[in-house]
Every structure is written in structure tokens, then in C-alpha cells.
Amino acid sequence: MGYRVQPGGVESYWNVHTFFQLMPPAELFAKHPEYYSYIEGKRVADQAQLCLSNSAVLAVMIDRIKKRMRESPEYLIYDVSQNDWHNPCQCDNCLHIANQYGGESGILIWFVNQVADAVKQEFPTKYIGTLSYQYTRKPPVNIKPKENVVVRFCSIECCFSHDFKSCKENKTFLADLEGWSSLAPHLYIWDYVVNFNHYQMPYPNFSVLQPNIQTFRDNHTIGIMEQAAYQSRGGEFAELRSYLISKLLWNPDCNADAVINDFMSGYYGRSGKIIRKYFDQLQGLVTKDVHIHCLSTEEKHFTDAFIHSCLEIFAQAELVADNAEILRHVEMASVPILYLKCKQTPALAKADGTYAKFCKITEREKITHYSESGEPHRLSFHRAIEEQKP
Ligand SMILES: [Zn+2]
Ligand SMILES: [Zn+2]
Known part of the structure; x- marks a missing residue:
């Protein structure tokens, strides 16, 4: 900027x-x-x-x-x-x-x-x-x-x-x-x-x-x-979004689907095809009546079944990751689903290791902001889970 x-x-x-x-x-x-x-x-x-x-x-x-x-x-x-x-x-x-x-x-x-x-x-x-x-x-x-x-x-x-x-x-x-x-x-x-x-x-x-x-x-x-x-x-x-947007700004008529597939295999290796499944499942949640905004707190379109199915997809994607670097990319792509589960079912996320995994990845990758407002949001997110009784 x-x-x-x-x-x-x-x-x-x-x-x-x-x-x-x-x-x-x-x-x-x-x-x-x-x-x-x-x-x-x-x-x-x-x-x-x-x-x-x-x-x-x-x-x-x-x-x-x-x-x-x-x-x-x-x-x-x-x-x-x-x-x-x-x-x-x-x-x-x-x-x-x-x-x-x-x-x-x-x-x-x-x-x-x-x-x-x-x-x-x-x-x-x-x-x-x-x-x-x-x-x-x-x-x-x-x-x-x-x-x-x-x-x-x-x-x-x-x-x-x-x-x-x-x-x-x-x-x-x-x-x-x-x-x-x-x-x-x-x-x-x-x-x-x-x-x-x-x-x-x-x-x-x-x-x-x-x-x-x-x-x-x-x-x-x-x-x-x-x-x-x-x-x-x-x-x-973030990486896929930046890549695709850059390609689109260069050529608004490029084949976006091909760009996405190219990124999937280039950045996620063998896991790319599996992550594409997650990607399609997520984009598939949009129906005529699902409107999303850039200052959204609406989470109704994410069901427990959706979260469960996405976690299974990521488990497969991690299993076939080509190497340690690609595994890191795959884990980064899974952060949104971990975050979502922590938000929707904090007690369960704390008990079953989802929260621990979220913390491990965010600390390792130095993820400092969960929202534009920064620290207050991040702290309240963690507090909401940490205060859950086992
Ligand atoms: Zn709309
Ligand atoms: Zn005046």
C-alpha cells in the first residue's frame, strides 16, 4: 500500500x-x-x-x-x-x-x-x-x-x-x-x-x-x-488467493480454474488434488441465499458435518505430503478449519487436540493476527477455549 x-x-x-x-x-x-x-x-x-x-x-x-x-x-x-x-x-x-x-x-x-x-x-x-x-x-x-x-x-x-x-x-x-x-x-x-x-x-x-x-x-x-x-x-x-488475483489482474480473462489447479499441484504437491476437494466443498457452500461480507460474523453455513468432513480431507492430505515443506503448506491450509472448530465447539476442540494443533501451527508460522483488530480479538479467541472445563 x-x-x-x-x-x-x-x-x-x-x-x-x-x-x-x-x-x-x-x-x-x-x-x-x-x-x-x-x-x-x-x-x-x-x-x-x-x-x-x-x-x-x-x-x-x-x-x-x-x-x-x-x-x-x-x-x-x-x-x-x-x-x-x-x-x-x-x-x-x-x-x-x-x-x-x-x-x-x-x-x-x-x-x-x-x-x-x-x-x-x-x-x-x-x-x-x-x-x-x-x-x-x-x-x-x-x-x-x-x-x-x-x-x-x-x-x-x-x-x-x-x-x-x-x-x-x-x-x-x-x-x-x-x-x-x-x-x-x-x-x-x-x-x-x-x-x-x-x-x-x-x-x-x-x-x-x-x-x-x-x-x-x-x-x-x-x-x-x-x-x-x-x-x-x-x-x-492467502497464498492461493494472492496467486490467483495476481494472474487475474494481469489477464482478467485467464482460465481461473487452470490457475487454481496449477497452484494446487505446485504448492501442495501430491496433496494438491486432495486440497482441491476441500476447496470445492467450501466454495460449494455458496447457494443463492448464502451472502458473505468482508466484515462478517455470520457462521451459519458451516455445519458440524462440514467441519468433520474437511478434517478428514486434511488428514488424508497430510498423509501423502511429499516432504516437510509441503506438509507445512498443507497444515497452513488447514488452519481455517481448526479455527472454525475452535470457534463452534470450543470444549470439544480443546479436548480432542484440535486447539493444540491450531496453537502449534500458528506459533510456528508466526501468525499474529486473526482479524484486522488484532490483539484483542486474538486474546479473546484463546480465552474462550482455555476457560473450557475438561
Ligand atoms: Zn449475495
Ligand atoms: Zn460545513
Whole structure:
């Protein structure tokens, strides 16, 4: 996500959710409460945004983003975007501008366009980026992002067991994507490909990866970030997911099934065919009515029978592993099923050695995060099992 020198070059993006990074309330709120969101009769800084209609906010923002561009010239795109929560300003001036341009994305683009205009002369080859995210996902009307603005459109609300075109839950997302596609001169995507509440939980989204990337491509997006378990090893099928996504980004029309099979035999050796059985059984849980999300706590589609059958498959896969290295790969692939059993039946998992095996693998492989929230989640997961009475 940050700047790295890479072969071929990557169009790197300076930062995200930058309103408060560039204009911190700790520094400015006491003296200038009017820079921040007006909500229910008063100015607030906590979990809020900026008052975008205030010309002084625009002036400070321009000054600070220019300073950032001078100090860190290695980026192509510099982010001016909403914080990672809601609460846009509801003052009369902001509401007036938002209404004029079709809602919250309208006033955002109105603001970001002015920042982009102001940096253009000094930085003619650079871009100002922003987000279309949550309350700004719906595209604006009567205004377009300027030529040196990059919109990064986010899919956080979507169902990820069904592709964008086939699930009723994704209907408005698809309409918004098409809207931005017709407005934005440069459209980037921030997409989500794991369960951020349970990095280790089985997550049957493999069938949507290809059609969704194709949908982005067909809507003229030129940059896609597939956000996954970025804090630690041990995400569910992390290696396979990265491999397949890389192939798809290179060629959205590649034969995904062949790529998966190639990975299965290359990475899991003789165990690959057996792990493919597990993979198919897992993806097969998706029916018309099973919707999964990237902040999911829903576990209803995983039955005890499913867990039992998957554990048997992994026992076979371990038995035929070619060597110690491949056995490690196979054990890593089994972590989601161990995790699931520990969550669903903690007493049994503790008694029958499932939990001990989970701990052995996660410690050996230095798996530090079971969710994006990190340590609190990891500790409560372990506590729930350790306090089980034999
Ligand atoms: Zn305002
Ligand atoms: Zn769905």
C-alpha cells in the first residue's frame, strides 16, 4: 500500500483517510471549531469530518497537501479523503452545496477539484486522489472530477459470495460503479477479498474474484487494490488467493480454474488434488441465499458435518505430503478449519487436540493476527477455549 521501488514501477498512492491526518483536531479544533463537522447543533471533531464549504479549510488543505507533495515526491497520487467513519458536515452551506451536486460525493468532488486545481501548476504530472466510500459512494450530479483527480471507489458493503452482477445486494453498488465510470477520468478501486473480522475463517469468495475484476475492467478502472489480510501470515488460502488475483489482474480473462489447479499441484504437491476437494466443498457452500461480507460474523453455513468432513480431507492430505515443506503448506491450509472448530465447539476442540494443533501451527508460522483488530480479538479467541472445563 505504501511506496516501494518495484520492477516495472507501481503507481503508488500517498495514504488514505487523510482529512484528520492533514488537519488534526488536536492541533486546530480549539482555535477553529468551524473547520469541523456541524452535527445536531454543534461543531464536533470526534469521529467527524471537515466543513468542506469553509474556504479557510480549503486554504489550509491546499497548503498542507502541497507541503506533503514537496516533502514526499516519490508518489504519483496524493490522497485528500474522508476519515474512516461517517458524520459529514451538516452546516447550511455544506448542505446547500451537497444538494446542488447530488449529495455528499458532490460536495467532496467540488472540494477536491479545487485542491487539484491549486496544485496543478506546481505539480503538473501528479494527481489528487480521493475516496468514494460509504456515504460518498453514490456518484455526484452536475459535477465531474477534474482531469488530475483520481477517484478510488470502494466495495465495502458488497456481498462477496455472489459477483457484483448476480446478487440483489450488489445492485446499487453496480449502478454506482457505472455512474463513476462515466464521470471519473481516472477510476481506481479499493476492493475487499477476505473477512476482516476473521482472517482465518473459511471464506468462499473464490468464484467472484474473476467476474468482479472483469466488471471493474469493463467499467474502465485503471487501478485495483484487492485488500486482504495485510497484517500477518495465515489468512485463509492467502497464498492461493494472492496467486490467483495476481494472474487475474494481469489477464482478467485467464482460465481461473487452470490457475487454481496449477497452484494446487505446485504448492501442495501430491496433496494438491486432495486440497482441491476441500476447496470445492467450501466454495460449494455458496447457494443463492448464502451472502458473505468482508466484515462478517455470520457462521451459519458451516455445519458440524462440514467441519468433520474437511478434517478428514486434511488428514488424508497430510498423509501423502511429499516432504516437510509441503506438509507445512498443507497444515497452513488447514488452519481455517481448526479455527472454525475452535470457534463452534470450543470444549470439544480443546479436548480432542484440535486447539493444540491450531496453537502449534500458528506459533510456528508466526501468525499474529486473526482479524484486522488484532490483539484483542486474538486474546479473546484463546480465552474462550482455555476457560473450557475438561
Ligand atoms: Zn460545513
Ligand atoms: Zn449475495
